[in-house]
Amino acid sequence: xxxxxxxxxxxxxxxxxxxxxxxxxxxxxxxxxxxxxxxxxxxxxxxxxxxxxxxxxxxxxxxxxxxxxxxxxxxxxxxxxxxxxxxxxxxxxxxxxxxxxxxxxxxxxxxxxxxxxxxxxxxxxxxxxxxxxxxxxxxxxxxxxxxxxxxxxxxxxxxxxxxxxxxxxxxxxxxxxxxxxxxxxxxxxxxxxxxxxxxxxxxxxxxxxxxxxxxxxxxxxxxxxxxxxxxxxxxxxxxxxxxxxxxxxxxxxxxxxxxxxxxxxxxxxxxxxxxxxxxxxxxxx
Amino acid sequence: xxxxxxxxxxxxxxxxxxxxxxxxxxxxxxxxxxxxxxxxxxxxxxxxxxxxxxxxxxxxxxxxxxxxxxxxxxxxxxxxxxxxxxxxxxxxxxxxxxxxxxxxxxxxxxxxxxxxxxxxxxxxxxxxxxxxxxxxxxxxxxxxxxxxxxxxxxxxxxxxxxxxxxxxxxxxxxxxxxxxxxxxxxxxxxxxxxxxxxxxxxxxxxxxxxxxxxxxxxxxxxxxxxxxxxxxxxxxxxxxxxxxxxxxxxxxxxxxxxxxxxxxxxxxxxxxxxxxxxxxxxxxxxxxxxxxxxxxxxxxxxxxxxxxxxxxxxxxxxxxxxxxxxxxxxxxxxxxxxxxxxxxxxxxxxxxxxx
Numbered sequence: 001x002x003x004x005x006x007x008x009x010x011x012x013x014x015x016x017x018x019x020x021x022x023x024x025x026x027x028x029x030x031x032x033x034x035x036x037x038x039x040x041x042x043x044x045x046x047x048x049x050x051x052x053x054x055x056x057x058x059x060x061x062x063x064x065x066x067x068x069x070x071x072x073x074x075x076x077x078x079x080x081x082x083x084x085x086x087x088x089x090x091x092x093x094x095x096x097x098x099x100x101x102x103x104x105x106x107x108x109x110x111x112x113x114x115x116x117x118x119x120x121x122x123x124x125x126x127x128x129x130x131x132x133x134x135x136x137x138x139x140x141x142x143x144x145x146x147x148x149x150x151x152x153x154x155x156x157x158x159x160x161x162x163x164x165x166x167x168x169x170x171x172x173x174x175x176x177x178x179x180x181x182x183x184x185x186x187x188x189x190x191x192x193x194x195x196x197x198x199x200x201x202x203x204x205x206x207x208x209x210x211x212x213x214x215x216x217x218x219x220x221x222x223x224x225x226x227x228x229x230x231x232x233x234x235x236x237x238x239x240x241x242x243x244x245x246x247x248x249x250x251x252x253x254x255x256x257x258x259x260x261x262x263x264x265x266x267x268x269x270x271x272x273x274x275x276x277x278x279x280x281x282x283x284x285x
Numbered sequence: 286x287x288x289x290x291x292x293x294x295x296x297x298x299x300x301x302x303x304x305x306x307x308x309x310x311x312x313x314x315x316x317x318x319x320x321x322x323x324x325x326x327x328x329x330x331x332x333x334x335x336x337x338x339x340x341x342x343x344x345x346x347x348x349x350x351x352x353x354x355x356x357x358x359x360x361x362x363x364x365x366x367x368x369x370x371x372x373x374x375x376x377x378x379x380x381x382x383x384x385x386x387x388x389x390x391x392x393x394x395x396x397x398x399x400x401x402x403x404x405x406x407x408x409x410x411x412x413x414x415x416x417x418x419x420x421x422x423x424x425x426x427x428x429x430x431x432x433x434x435x436x437x438x439x440x441x442x443x444x445x446x447x448x449x450x451x452x453x454x455x456x457x458x459x460x461x462x463x464x465x466x467x468x469x470x471x472x473x474x475x476x477x478x479x480x481x482x483x484x485x486x487x488x489x490x491x492x493x494x495x496x497x498x499x500x501x502x503x504x505x506x507x508x509x510x511x512x513x514x515x516x517x518x519x520x521x522x523x524x525x526x527x528x529x530x531x532x533x534x535x536x537x538x539x540x541x542x543x544x545x546x547x548x549x550x551x552x553x554x555x556x557x558x559x560x561x562x563x564x565x566x567x568x569x570x571x572x573x574x575x576x577x578x579x580x581x582x583x584x585x586x587x588x589x590x591x592x593x594x595x596x597x598x599x600x601x602x603x604x605x606x607x608x609x610x611x612x613x614x615x616x617x618x619x620x621x622x623x624x625x626x627x628x629x630x631x632x633x634x635x636x637x638x639x640x
Contacts, residue, residue: 059399060378242371242438244378244398 062247070247071254079231084255087222087233090146094153095214101154102161102210107191109162110169120166123159131156131217135224149221156217157210164206168199200274208267215260233259330356330537333365333373333385336570338493338563338583339522340386342410345559346548348566355544360537366570369438370394377527378403383534384526384541386410389598390442390605392525397614404525405621407538408545409593409637411522414586415443416495417450417508418480419487425507426454429466435479435488439470440610442521442601446510447489449604460610480504491521492583493575500579518588519597531621539624545591546628552589560584591629592637595620 044064051063058066074080109115109123134152142148172195180194196203222234233256240248332352334343346352352362365382367373370391376382377395384407395404423429429451436444439460448458448468457464469485473494479485481502488498489510498504511517524545531538552559560581564574575583598616605611620639629636 057399057402059403241375243394243440244371244374246378246398 059244060246062250067247067250067254071251074248074251074255080236083231083233083236084259086231087218088259090149090153090222090232091214091218094150094218095157095211097150098154098157098210098214099161099207101158102206103165105158106162106165106169106206110166111191116166123162123166126155127159127163127213131213132220132224135221139225144225144227146227148225149218152221153214153217157214160210160213161203161206164203164209165199167206168202169195171202172198204267204271204274208264208271211263211267212260215263219256328360329363330360330384330541331363331365331382332541333367333376333382333387335368335373335386336366336567337491338575338580339388339411339414339491339587341552341559341563341584341587342522342524342545342548342589343386344566345552345562346544348562348569349548349551351544351548351551352541355540355547356537357540360540370441377525380527382527383530384524384538386522387525388442388522389520389601390440390445392523392619393598393602393605393611393614393616395525396616396619397612401615401618403528404619405528405531406523406525406593406598406619407531407621408524408542408625409520409522409591410524410545410549410589412518412520412588412590412592412594413511414492414495414521414583415446415489415510415519416492416506416586417447417487417489417510418495418498418504419507420483421503421505423486423505423507426451426456429456429486431465431467432486433467433469433484435476435485435490436468436470437473437476437490440605441470443489443491443510444468444470445601445605445608445610446513448608448610450508450513452608458608477501492586493579496579496582496586500582514597518590518592518594519601520594521587523593535624539628542625542628546625546632549589549591556584591625591634593620593622593639595639 047064051058051061055061105119105123109119131152134155135148138148138151142151176194176198177190180190185193219234219237222232223238226235226238233252237249237252237256239245240252330352332343334340334347336344347362347364356362365376365385367376367385370388373382373385373387374391374395377385378399392404392406417434419429419432419434423432434447436447438444451458451466456466458466458468462469471479473490476485476488476490477494477497480488480498487504487507488494489508490498495504495506499506511519524542526538526541563584564580568574574580598619602611602614602616606613622637622639626636
């Protein structure tokens with residue numbers, strides 16, 4: 001009789017535990033890769049079909065083979081890596097400053113009632129404002145310089161980050177706040193140990209959105225603000241345009257897209273790590 | 286099961302959306318050109334040019350109505366102005382214009398980028414009018430060492446010319462602005478400014494900027510580019526057309542060239558009247574005419590000719606390859622001077638050569 005019960009309980013336990021089917025590494029990689037690969041192939045096929053249809057001459061809309069060949073040539077060229085390095089440096093600096101500004105503003109606005117009343121809707125307003133609208137002013141203020149680009153990148157990204165934090169704070173369950181209170185946490189300590197961790201998911205999605213805005217602002221900026229003797233991805237795109245170099249244009253666009261995807265994957269990984277820590281990672285099968 | 290069906294539908298929707306998008310864009314982009322097909326029912330000829338003195342053939346032809354007259358009642362002229370060659374090339378590639386006046390290098394670029402499919406040069410327009418203007422203290426190539434010289438654009442005709450000239454004089458340059466002489470490609474308007482403030486020591490530029498540097502900032506002409514060429518002739522502006530347009534409407538191209546030849550003949554027979562027309566057209570286009578002394582000095586430095594001076598184009602491309610600014614390109618077939626020579630023959634003038 002007793003063995004029967006323990007068997008039943010063991011069965012219940014098994015339901016609770018995540019059952020990890022142990023598969024080999026190659027097959028796991030394959031499972032992740034094949035959907036992506038087929039999506040890429042589908043896009044390439046549609047692209048090639050549009051080119052083959054003769055809708056536009058080949059020197060205006062080149063096919064994937066020409067463009068990938070051009071991309072391959074670029075990958076073997078030192079200038080390309082310089083350009084990527086410059087652009088990534090700008091992106092990371094701009095994003096870092098935006099995170100700092102967003103954190104400070106978000107924290108202040110979320111906890112101080114008059115500030116929220118005064119600036120809450122302004123931040124949302126700034127978030128919806130297309131960053132390219134800032135460039136004429138930025139160029140006036142900072143000349144055609146790196147500072148002008150940085151200024152707009154920060155303005156583009158910071159409101160999203162601040163908003164993410166504010167939303168996270170708003171959705172902190174009151175029970176956690178009360179528990180923190182009972183444990184004797186006040187003000188900064190409450191912030192540090194209860195509110196910030198609780199708002200992490202929303203903050204993370206704010207960061208992700210902030211990055212998207214920063215990346216868009218940066219590309220707009222690099223196309224508008226061309227600094228002499230300073231290469232960058234945006235400058236390469238503009239150069240390709242000046243030279244009527246359609247394959248170069250598309251190759252550069254692919255580079256921009258790939259960087260965007262890779263960074264998004266990094267955020268995805270951070271998101272996964274967070275969910276695992278919170279015990280939300282209950283994958284089935 | 287339901288999830289799978291949903292996915293399938295999403296994919297189908299995406300395909301439909303892409304097709305619709307392409308179709309919609311096609312409809313918008315073609316407006317005006319798709320109507321004719323292959324016959325001569327086309328009613329519009331879209332001609333591009335720059336509001337520059339080197340494009341006087343177009344300025345005079347438009348102002349004096351030569352183009353409108355030649356096209357007659359069968360077609361109307363629609364003009365578009367551009368600031369520089371790349372924008373004009375872009376307009377040709379995207380089927381926004383049918384023909385444009387343009388400099389030699391953008392034409393070479395359009396030819397090589399389209400593998401000889403986009404354009405043809407159908408007539409010459411202007412020759413000469415390019416100078417190396419420097420600060421008064423500089424008296425020869427040796428004095429240029431360590432100096433900063435501006436050109437209009439990296440890899441453009443003047444940029445190639447100065448690099449090749451310096452190379453021949455034993456002075457090194459590179460595309461990043463280093464070497465014995467620092468070459469800084471920049472906007473011509475910016476060149477005027479920086480030359481006035483002393484930031485640059487000179488510039489290899491076309492008219493009217495060369496004359497302005499001399500008149501406004503006490504510049505000195507060190508090199509007249511024409512002196513470096515056989516017969517002192519080299520192409521600075523010519524007329525290109527879209528190959529498809531040439532194939533479908535040779536009659537309209539012929540009318541365009543007739544007007545072009547008439548305009549050049551007028552400029553050469555009545556310079557005073559031509560200058561008046563140029564300034565009137567510049568006034569219409571940009572709101573302000575050139576100063577009289579500037580127009581006089583720039584105008585006399587440029588020769589207006591129907592000959593595209595083919596040899597100078599090929600040589601210039603060679604030079605660009607030698608200084609590392611261009612991959613070797615086969616220019617065979619870039620010229621189509623048959624129509625021009627027909628027009629010239631009808632007027633009893635000598636034919637021009639595409640070699």
